[in-house]
Amino acid sequence: NSAWMFAICFPAALRDPMAMERANLLNMAKLSIKGLIESALSFGRTLDSDYPPLQQFFVVMEHCLKHGLRVKKSFLGFNKSLWGPLELVEKLCPEAAEISASVRDLPGLKTPLGRARAWLRLALMQKRLADYLRLLITRKDLLSDFYENSALMLEEEGAVIVGLLVGLNVIDANLCVKGEDLDSQVGVIDFSMYLKNDIDDYRSEERYTSILDQKNYVEELNRQLKKLQELAIAKNNIIKLQEENQQLRSENTLILLKTQQHLELTQGDVSVERDTYKQSRQGLDEMYNEVRRQLKEECQLRQDVENELVVQVSMKQEMELAMKLLEKDIHEKQDTLIGLRQQLDEVKAINVEMYQKMQSSDEEMKKKNDVISRLEEKTNQITATMKQLEQRLQEAERHRTSAEEGTRRFKLDFANKADSLQRQIEHRENQQLETDLKIEREWRQTLQNDLHRERDSVAQLSTEALQINGLKKEFHRLQDENVQLKTICEDQEKALEELGSKLSESKLKIEDIKEANKALQGGQVWLKDKEATHCKLCEKEFSISRRKHHCRNCGEIFCNSCSDNELPLPASPKPVRVCDTCHALLLQRCSSNPT
Incomplete structure (x- = not known):
């Protein structure tokens, strides 16, 4: 209906088929972009290349960009190159150079139309299609070389379509340009999906009939345009062939006139030369025989020189081949020498590292030996103190047993002599004994505490002794590793010595190899x-x-x-x-x- 409203508002446009085409393409672009945005919002904003509305969008954009495109002459005939105006975007926006380079590098594209289709898909995936086309329509001075004056890209409808393309930035397109056959696709607009959407939205017969009329009009207009284009191309070909035919006819007449004049002149010259030929025939026969003999000699000399030249060329080729083989062999020898030098440097670095590790292990062994000696001295001191403590403990036990025996005897004596001893002396002696017993008990407690401390120190020393044993094992293991590393270093030094001798021999024999290669040309x-x-x-x-x-x-x-x-x-x-x-x-x- 928008087309009919456009016709009502602008009746002059009915008489202009290009304006009607622009209006129809604008309506189709609106429907296509609207359907894409609605489907993207309903399907999660991600569309694949197999989605039919997305394919129809590219077909509609292709028709919009082709509208009013000038026909250019090439070696294969007349064609409309859509890739030409799209290449201008690379000059206007440096960011588009990446897309253009990617399109040129695609191996499956062979036609400009396929490159243009791939460019549209890549620009949509980059979400810069509206920006690129906006830059393009602002430079109408450049587009005028590719489009006619009433083309869609040069009119207001093109700016409207570019503004509608901004809404496609919400879409995430997932397209595979390599897998599609973009050269041989036929860009035909399918009106069925848009007609179905309009019928579902409005459910009215008038709307349906108007859209069908519009569809039929667009199809008929497309057929007429194709026929007009084919007729224009055929007329241009006919005019061109007529011009070429006229030119060939004029050239043929000139050639005939020139040949007739040349024949007349040659007939007179032949009659004169015939007389002179008869007179000079006798002298010419003798000269001919002499020249023929000289010619044979010159031919023979030339043949000999050519044979000698062929031999020299073959010898030169053989010498060049031998020199190339010799250079290749020398380069290979140099590469092997470089590799051996690198390996030698690596082995030297490994030897230095092993020597440093050996020195560090020796230092650690010295430190551990010092620690072990100090620990041994400490253990000896601890054992001596333990023996002294045990002796003191035994003496304290003997004193305790003797004191208990004395107290027992004293109690017996005290019981027997209770009557004879006075209360005061008995009381004093009991106090003295109690104080002595208390002193003995305190001394015994202190001895027991000392014994517990000594036992703790003995346990600690035993753990230290176990650690010392572990360190001794680690020391023996490091000594074994040191011995193995020394043997490995000696073997590597021997191998390096052998390699050095081999390298020296190979250097001495390089000249022999050169001479042998020169001698072995054939x-x-x-x-x-x-x-x-x-x-x-x-x-x-x-x-x-x-x-x-x-x-x-x-x-x-x-x-x-x-x-x-x-x-x-x-x-x-x-x-x-x-x-x-x-x-x-x-x-x-x-x-x-x-x-």
């Missing part, structure tokens, strides 16, 4: 070092101590023990390294063919 192709992990003969695995060596005869890789023979080869008069198999084979050949 010989056997060497096997690459990376392809060999075991010796060809003894099948032992290569390592830092077991190096790789090439046989100069067969090109295979062997260890040092299986290739320590040297013999002169046909390509190298100087003795070079060969494996045991080739050594025996060459000796057998020399014995069978002494010449």
